[in-house]
Amino acid sequence: MKKAALLGLLLVLTASIPAYADGIVRFQCDEEDSGTEIYIDGKFAGECPADVPVNAGTVQLRARKAVQDGYERIFTKQLRVVDGVAQRVEIVLSAPQMTSETRLKKETAEADKLVAAAEAGDVEAMKKLAQRYAAGSGVKKDPAKAQSWHNRAEAATAQKQLRAANSGDIKAMLDMAARYDAGQGVSKDHSMAQVWRERAETKSRENKTQEEAAKRAKELQAKAQAKQNKIDQFSFFGNTSKFVNGAGVDNNNITSILLTGVPIMTLGFATDLISAPTRTTEINKLKNEATVRPSTWGKPDSMIARASLQLEKKRSTAENPILVTAAK
Amino acid sequence: MKIFAVLLIALFTLGCASVSRQSGTEESLTISAGSRQQLLDPLQGASAELRRAIAQEAEKRLQPAGQTGSEGTAGVQNTQTVLLQLLLSSRNQTLLPDAEFEQLHKVVSGENLPLQQSYAKALADYLTQAYFGCQHPVYAGYFQRRYAAANTAAPCADEIPLTVANRYDGAKTVWLDPKRVSAIHLLFASKSSSMASRFGHIALRLVVCPAGKTTPAVCDANLFEHVVLGFRAHIDELSLDTLKALNGEYKAYLFANHFMDVYEEYAIGEFREVYSLPLRLDDAQRDLMVRELADIHWSYSGTYSFFTRNCATMTQDALRISWPQFATGGRTKERYLRPDSLFEAVKNSALAESEKLASLDAAEREGYFFSSTRQFYERALAEVRTAMKSPSFSDIDSYLQIHPLKRRQQRSEDIAFSARLAADKHLREAQIMLEEYAVLRSERMMMIAGAKYFEEQDFLSRGDAIRAQLDAEHARVFDDCLLTPIRQQYAPIKRLSGIPDKTDIPAGPVQGGLCQSRQSKQLLQEAITAIKNAKSAQWQNLNDISRYWAESIASVNLLKQL
Structure with a gap:
């Protein structure tokens, strides 16, 4: 706490005092503290500097200095005055604080605002207003009004929760169930409380299903993304650079592949493996076309192109192939 | 037999x-x-x-x-x-x-x-x-x-069999009448960076005519039935062991492939050029050479070494025994260890129609030269880039680097480009071509990834434990359609004594015939899924590439519908 300016007061209690009092309290003060009002047992006793007659016994000392409109600095202390004993007391004035009149005005103004807001339907305002009427803070203490505003606040809260519950908010549904059980903001109704609990359970199950579905969708999306990434980052030649670079080893493998059965079977196996909607005859047809297309496209008068045309013609006229396989 | x-x-x-x-x-x-x-x-x-x-x-x-x-x-x-x-x-x-x-x-x-x-x-x-x-x-x-002893020769059957490998259907026996072979070419694929092909690869191409009445031009354009016979190593494991290859520890056979598979392998898969040099053979020589090559195809089992016993040495040996002029020719009687050297020697001899390769432009028209397709893909890519508002790729590799789903998304978001694709057939074909290239490229990688997965999982040694996880039906398919082909891979290819006749060859594909049915495939898929090791990096890789492949196919089909 900020220390207030020091007001030095020397209280001197003497025995040679008028007969109507047990002693005189002398208030001396610095120049800047002059004008500080002195109260003894709540009665104004003068302004510093001043000599104030005080009866022996316990007295309530209060010093006050106004600092600006509505604010003051104060000091209070209980003193025990003993006849013939002198005491030296240091008094520290407080930081500037609202005067009681000012505080009352402010609380009254706030209460007026709360009333306006509560009347407009602000639930929080209603709750605060109920508290004020209960405590007499800024308004005249009025338990009946406090209860009234409390009830209105609960009713408004219940309406708000009902809307939330109807829109699928599980917590609001459970709150409504509790309200119906307790009759808080709504008429007490255990069957309605049960309805809202069941609705909450149903909604919870739905939400769980939806969450799982969303999770699955998210996983599928992640998989799709991973696949897309794989496609984007596909490295066709990543593991087979030798093949591309013509280092020869794989070409030799190709040579062996063309000669023997296992790689042939391998190709068939790989074809089956991927479950592609392609069959041997279709692949053969595609391969034949793929083999002739470069020359047919790039050099239409080449023998490859002529052979392709001749084959097409033969197929279209359904001639028998000349190399009859044993299978036939 | x-x-x-x-x-x-x-x-x-x-x-x-x-x-x-x-x-x-x-x-x-x-x-x-x-x-x-x-x-x-x-x-x-x-x-x-x-x-x-x-x-x-x-x-x-x-x-x-x-x-x-x-x-x-x-x-x-x-x-x-x-x-x-x-x-x-x-x-x-x-x-x-x-x-x-x-x-x-x-x-x-x-x-x-x-x-x-x-x-x-x-x-x-x-x-x-x-x-x-x-x-x-x-x-x-x-x-x-x-x-000078003519045996009591019976007339030979018109058709001779060849086991022709196809990557989707396995190896199948095809029956070929040598009279329908109008020419035999020496086929040369230019060098690649691969150690096995640093000097190119050489083989023989049978120009097979369609059945019935035909013309030389039609025969030449009948590429889908042309057959390539080439000596190659049989890699009896899932990946190549270079040391074994150098030491001649792999078996060598005369394999038969469809020409278009070989073309795809070289001109598209490896961006190599393919030269096809017609040999000067009369009808009798050609007929006999086809039969003799078939004999070697069924009978021969040698060892393959990259530098001393390779496609060049074996091809010239085969030509030497079958074609006297080749054995005695001035240039061709020399021994060549390199495919490019052998090809040059034949090209510069009187035994081949070298003039066919005088102009590569004309040769490409006439079927004697097949250029690398790199130029076509690059042109297609440039046209597509120009047409797009903001392409996110600069070359073929960066194009392939984008996932097909992303590529599809970028196309659909570029409204003007989508409209042009629908209206401009040439541009659409270019775009389809790029997606088809993604299919072909990923298919190769998928096969490698699959082989690596099989190698990693070592199904052979874990066979009993895996079968214990499966019911009887799935276990049977697992055995027949997975373990058996793997065992075949590790085993030498079965050799016959000479050319078999139809009574010697069972009907149906040589390999995996029973496993081609939809039901078997379904059972195998279920079995594989049941025993899969999803944590395996190879499995993940195989899955990723397989899906890339499937999405590329889907893109091709969508573009074709525009």
Whole structure:
């Protein structure tokens, strides 16, 4: 706490005092503290500097200095005055604080605002207003009004929760169930409380299903993304650079592949493996076309192109192939 | 195979007889008078020298009068067997293989079978079996030349069989009438960076005409039925062992492939140029060469070495025994170890129509030259790039690097390009071509990835454990359609003695026929899925490439529908 300016007061209690009092309290003060009002047992006793007659016994000392409109600095202390004993007391004035009149005005103004807001339907305002009427803070203490505003606040809260519950908010549904059980903001109704609990359970199950579905969708999306990434980052030649670079080893493998059965079977196996909607005859047809297309496209008068045309013609006229396989 | 079985039984009975053991056999073999006469009867058309030599050998073993039923240690009962025994035990030079036969034997049968046994067997069969000339045209021609002995030749069947490999259907037997071969070309694929092809590859191309009445031009354009016969190594494992290849530890055979598969392999798969040089052969020479190459195709089993016993040496050996002019030609009689050297020698000789390659542009029109397709793909790529708003690729490799789904997405997002694709056939074809290239390229990689997965999983050694995971039906398919082909890969290719006839070859594909059915494929897929090792990097790789391949195919089909 900020220390207030020091007001030095020397209280001197003497025995040679008028007969109507047990002693005189002398208030001396610095120049800047002059004008500080002195109260003894709540009665104004003068302004510093001043000599104030005080009866022996316990007295309530209060010093006050106004600092600006509505604010003051104060000091209070209980003193025990003993006849013939002198005491030296240091008094520290407080930081500037609202005067009681000012505080009352402010609380009254706030209460007026709360009333306006509560009347407009602000639930929080209603709750605060109920508290004020209960405590007499800024308004005249009025338990009946406090209860009234409390009830209105609960009713408004219940309406708000009902809307939330109807829109699928599980917590609001459970709150409504509790309200119906307790009759808080709504008429007490255990069957309605049960309805809202069941609705909450149903909604919870739905939400769980939806969450799982969303999770699955998210996983599928992640998989799709991973696949897309794989496609984007596909490295066709990543593991087979030798093949591309013509280092020869794989070409030799190709040579062996063309000669023997296992790689042939391998190709068939790989074809089956991927479950592609392609069959041997279709692949053969595609391969034949793929083999002739470069020359047919790039050099239409080449023998490859002529052979392709001749084959097409033969197929279209359904001639028998000349190399009859044993299978036939 | 009857002949093959007889040969095996004879060899098993006689063992791998050396000369010294043959002396003992000579002494123990006895021939009755009746058998001697039966021996000489088939030799009516043979030279006097041959008749005399066999008669002398028979005389030496003539059974003393009064003895019966002891015709040799092997219990000879028929002319062919008696003759075989006699020839095996003979030391008469007239009845022993000479240098020419030794050369023929190396080319036709390889170096695995003992020379004299092969000779005795072949001569005995030649003299006693009417169809020998059809099955063994090389040896039949030799015996005819050496002994002026025409066997009682039966007319050969019009068609001869060849086992032609196809990557999708496996190897199939095709029947070819040699008369429908209008030309034989020396086929040369230019060098590649591969060690095995650093000097190119050489083979023979049969220009096969369509059946029925036809014209030379139609024959030339009948590329889809042309056959390429080439000596190549049989890699009896899932990946090439370079050291074994250098040491000649791989078997070599004369393989047959469809020309278009070979074209795809070289001109598209490896961007190599292919030259096809017509050989100057008359009709009889060509007919005989086709039959003799078929003989080698079925019989030959040698060893392959990149630098000393390769496609060049074997091809020239085959040409040398089949074509006298080649054997004696000024340039071609030299020994060439490199395919490019052999090709140049033939091209610069009088034995080939070298003028066909004088202009490569004309040669490409006429089917004597097949350029690398790289230029066509690059042009197509450039046109597509120009037409696209913002292409994300700069060359073929960067094009392939983009996933097909992404490529499809980019095309669909480029509205103007999509519209042009629909309207401009030339551009559309270019775009389809690029997607088809992705199919072909990924197909090759898929095959490699599949082979690596099989190699990694080592299905053969884990066979029992895997079968235990499957029910009976799936286990059967797993055995028949997966393990058996793998075992075949590791085993040498089965050799026959000469050209088989239709009774020797079962109907259907040679390999994997039963596994081609949809049901078998389904069962195999289920079996593989049941035992798959999804954590395997090779499996993931195989999956990725397989899907790339399938999506590329889907892209091609979508583009075709525009």
